[in-house]
Amino acid sequence: MEPVNDTQISEFLLLGFSEKSELQPLIFGFFLSMYLITVCGNLLIILATISDSHLHTFMYFLLSNLSFAEICFTSTTVPKMLVNIQTQSKVITYAGCISQVFFYIVFAALDDFLLSVMAYDRYVAICHPLHYTVIMNPWLCGKLVLASWILCVLYSLFHSLMALRLSFCTHVEIPHFFCELNQVIHIACSDTLLNDMVIYFAAVVIGGGPLTGIIYSYTKIVSSIRAISSAQGKYKAFSTCASHLSVVSLFYCTSMGVYLSSAATHSSHSSAAASVMYTVVTPMLNPFIYSLRNKDIKRALKIVFL
Numbered sequence: 001m002e003p004v005n006d007t008q009i010s011e012f013l014l015l016g017f018s019e020k021s022e023l024q025p026l027i028f029g030f031f032l033s034m035y036l037i038t039v040c041g042n043l044l045i046i047l048a049t050i051s052d053s054h055l056h057t058f059m060y061f062l063l064s065n066l067s068f069a070e071i072c073f074t075s076t077t078v079p080k081m082l083v084n085i086q087t088q089s090k091v092i093t094y095a096g097c098i099s100q101v102f103f104y105i106v107f108a109a110l111d112d113f114l115l116s117v118m119a120y121d122r123y124v125a126i127c128h129p130l131h132y133t134v135i136m137n138p139w140l141c142g143k144l145v146l147a148s149w150i151l152c153v154l155y156s157l158f159h160s161l162m163a164l165r166l167s168f169c170t171h172v173e174i175p176h177f178f179c180e181l182n183q184v185i186h187i188a189c190s191d192t193l194l195n196d197m198v199i200y201f202a203a204v205v206i207g208g209g210p211l212t213g214i215i216y217s218y219t220k221i222v223s224s225i226r227a228i229s230s231a232q233g234k235y236k237a238f239s240t241c242a243s244h245l246s247v248v249s250l251f252y253c254t255s256m257g258v259y260l261s262s263a264a265t266h267s268s269h270s271s272a273a274a275s276v277m278y279t280v281v282t283p284m285l286n287p288f289i290y291s292l293r294n295k296d297i298k299r300a301l302k303i304v305f306l
Helices: 021-051 058-088 094-127 129-135 138-164 180-186 194-225 229-264 268-290 295-305
Strands: 011-014 091-093
Touching: 011 058, 011 094, 021 058, 021 268, 021 295, 058 091, 058 138, 058 268, 091 229, 094 129, 094 138, 094 180, 094 194, 094 229, 129 138, 138 180, 138 194, 180 194, 194 229, 229 268, 268 295
Parallel strands: none
Antiparallel strands: 011 091
C-alpha cells in the first residue's frame, strides 16, 4: 500500500492504558489527583520564592524555573488524557500530536538543563564560597537560564520538524497516553532511519552533556566536603545539595528505567505505564523533596498562608 502524505492525516488515536470501561473512572481519578497535586505543589514553590525576599537568590530562581517547567511538562500530557477519558474519545489531531511532541521535549530537556545548572550553582557555593557572589553574578545567571531555554526550544523544534517529514498510512493508533516521539515515529510508513539516528545522537549529546556536568560537579563537591574537618561543617555542606541530589537521582533513575524497560520488553502498554514515573510522579514529588528539609521554603510558605 502506498503511504499517503502526512498532511492528509487529520488525527491519531491514543490507546491509553486500558480498554476496560470499568477502569476508566479509576484511571481518571488517579491522574487527576496527581495532576492537581503537581500543579498546586509547584505553584506553591513559585509563590514562596516570589513572596520572600530572602529567597531572591539564583538557587531559588532556578528552583522556581524548575517548578514552572514541571507544571508545563505535566500539563503537556495529562489534561488531554483526562479529556479523552471524560469524553470517551481517543482522538488527538495531527497538529495536536505534533504540538504535544514539541512541548513535551522542550520541558523534558529543560528539566535536564536546569538540574545541570543547579548542580553548577551548588558546586560554586560549596567549592568556592568566598567567590560565589562574584562568579554567580546576575548577568551570568540570566545567561545560563536563557541559554537553557533557547537550546531546549531549538532541540525540540528540530525533532518536531523531523517528525513532520514523515508519512503515515491508515494505521494511526499510538499505544500510549500521549504522543511520545518514538511511538509516533514507529507508526510512520516512510523510512525512519534518519529520525532514529537523530534521536540517538541527540539523546547522547543533550542528555549525556548535562549528566556529565552534574557528575563532574558532584565529584568536586564530594572532594570539598571530605576536606572539611568538622562533622558539623560536612553535614551543613551536604545538606545544601541533598534536595537537588535527590531530585537528580529521581529524574534520571525513572527516565533511564523507562527506556531500559521499554528496550527489555516489547509491550507498549508496559512502556506507557512506566512513563508515568517521570512524566507525572517525578514532577509531583519534587515540591515535597525541596520543601520538607528546607527551612527557607517552609518559612516562605508560612508567609504565603499567613
